[in-house]
Structure formats: C-alpha cells, structure tokens
C-alpha cells in the first residue's frame with residue numbers, strides 16, 4: 001500500500017507505505033547483516049537513471065523500498081478522510097563510488113553532486129503531476145541512514161510538504177508586510193551577529209536564531225533563486241562548497257555526529273528562496289517535543305557559531 005493521508009483537519013500529510021521490507025525492524029536487520037555493499041560498483045544491479053562519469057562517479061538509481069511509487073495512480077479521496085494515491089518518484093543518489101565521508105569528497109565532486117540534484121529536480125518537475133521535489137541526505141545511524149555507503153535521496157511528490165508550504169506562505173506574508181524578502185533581512189541582520197558562520201560570493205551560512213538542533217545550520221542563496229536548476233554553474237559550485245565547509249566544520253566540532261540535511265526549494269508555480277538546512281542529531285526527541293511541536297535546544301546557536309569559527313579551516 002502506498003498512500004498519502006491528510007490529518008483530519010490540519011494540513012499535515014503522512015506517507016503510508018506498507019512495503020514489508022521497509023518496516024523499521026527490517027531496516028535495522030539489513031544494517032547489521034549487510035556483508036557486501038549493494039551500492040558498490042561491482043555489486044550494483046539496479047538500473048541507473050542518471051550518472052556522472054564512466055565508470056560512474058555518481059549514480060542515480062530507484063529506491064528499492066520506495067515511500068512513493070510511479071506506478072500508483074494519483075487517485076483522490078475527498079470528504080472527511082482525505083488521501084491521494086502514493087504516486088511519486090523515490091530515488092537514491094549514490095554520492096561516491098568509495099566509502100568516504102561527504103566532507104572528504106573533492107570540490108569538483110560535490111559540485112557535480114549538486115549538479116545531479118539540479119538535473120533530477122528539473123526532470124521530475126517536467127511531470128505536471130509532481131508538485132515538489134525533496135532532496136535530502138541522512139548520515140549516520142542516529143540520522144536514520146540504513147546503508148553505510150555514501151548516498152542521498154530524492155523524493156518527487158504530488159503534494160507540497162507542510163514545512164515548505166509554511167515557509168513559503170510566511171515568506172509571502174513577510175514580503176507583503178515589510179516589502180522585502182525575509183531571507184534578505186536575515187542576511188542583513190545576521191551578517192553582523194554572533195550567529196554568522198561564513199559566506200562566499202553566492203551563499204551565506206548561519207546558525208539560525210531559533211535553532212532547534214545543536215549545530216543547526218542554514219545555507220541560503222544571496223540571489224533570489226527559487227530552485228536548484230535555476231542556479232548558474234558558479235552558484236552550484238558555491239552552494240556545494242558552502243555545504244562541504246559546513247559539514248566539514250560541524251564534524252570537527254562534534255566528531256562522528258550523525259546529521260540530516262534537506263534542500264528547500266520552490267514548489268510548482270510558487271515563489272521561494274532556495275536554501276538548505278542541516279540538522280545534527282545529537283539529541284533525541286521525546287514526549288514534550290512530539291506532543292507539543294516545541295523543541296529544547298541545549299546548545300545556543302551563538303555558542304555553536306563561536307566553536308564553528310574556531311574550528312573552520
């Protein structure tokens with residue numbers, strides 16, 4: 001079963017996917033029992049949708065346990081219980097042929113990787129049923145990574161995720177009220193704050209004022225770019241290098257830390273400022289966080305930024 005189900009009265013969607021092999025305890029088992037790596041070149045059996053290099057240096061393949069499925073019809077259930085067929089595309093990007101850490105990829109490699117995300121986003125958005133393309137990466141067991149080989153994921157969805165819709169709606173409200181994009185205001189305010197991490201020609205990085213996670217980092221486009229595929233080659237490179245620098249420094253401040261990051265870009269036909277959010281997974285959420293959607297962060301972003309600036313190379 002692949003279905004997108006909506007909360008009774010909130011704009012909150014859940015992907016219900018009952019692929020047997022994708023059950024949580026099974027993920028743990030595959031993690032532990034893995035003897036040979038399925039993402040190594042010699043073992044890879046999946047079709048390759050897109051690759052860089054020959055033999056490949058980066059390869060895009062279908063996710064074996066997809067949360068959404070291109071074969072499922074996009075049927076709608078309306079009324080009190082709302083749902084849609086779990087239509088969509090779920091891909092794995094094998095980031096690198098070797099088992100090395102993201103921060104050890106070459107500058108050229110991270111730029112190529114960002115280019116792959118951009119090309120896949122463009123390809124998925126050419127399908128009119130797709131409303132949003134989510135690009136994200138899980139690193140380490142505490143961040144939910146079930147395979148050790150460096151990889152990231154792309155989900156093309158027939159809905160706009162709640163987080164994106166909230167950010168986008170509030171961005172528009174802010175522009176309406178104050179006549180400027182909040183991300184431009186963030187740049188001006190935070191550039192001279194103790195939370196500023198660094199900048200390059202096209203992107204800047206901050207530890208956001210209301211960081212939820214210790215070490216949370218945002219990387220924001222200076223120009224008003226909506227999607228990955230609107231970036232120029234120079235901008236793609238600056239984005240990739242800013243991400244590499246953020247991760248390299250994060251892992252120096254917190255050695256061995258698990259983390260997730262996700263790219264936030266514009267949904268179909270909407271305005272939005274491209275940015276990326278990194279969530280280090282040093283703390284576990286429990287009852288207070290889950291029941292109230294309020295988070296307790298024991299490392300102020302100012303403290304993290306100070307440590308970052310001391311550790312940055």
Ligand SMILES: [Zn+2]
Nearest residue numbers: 037039040149
């Ligand atoms: Zn491998």
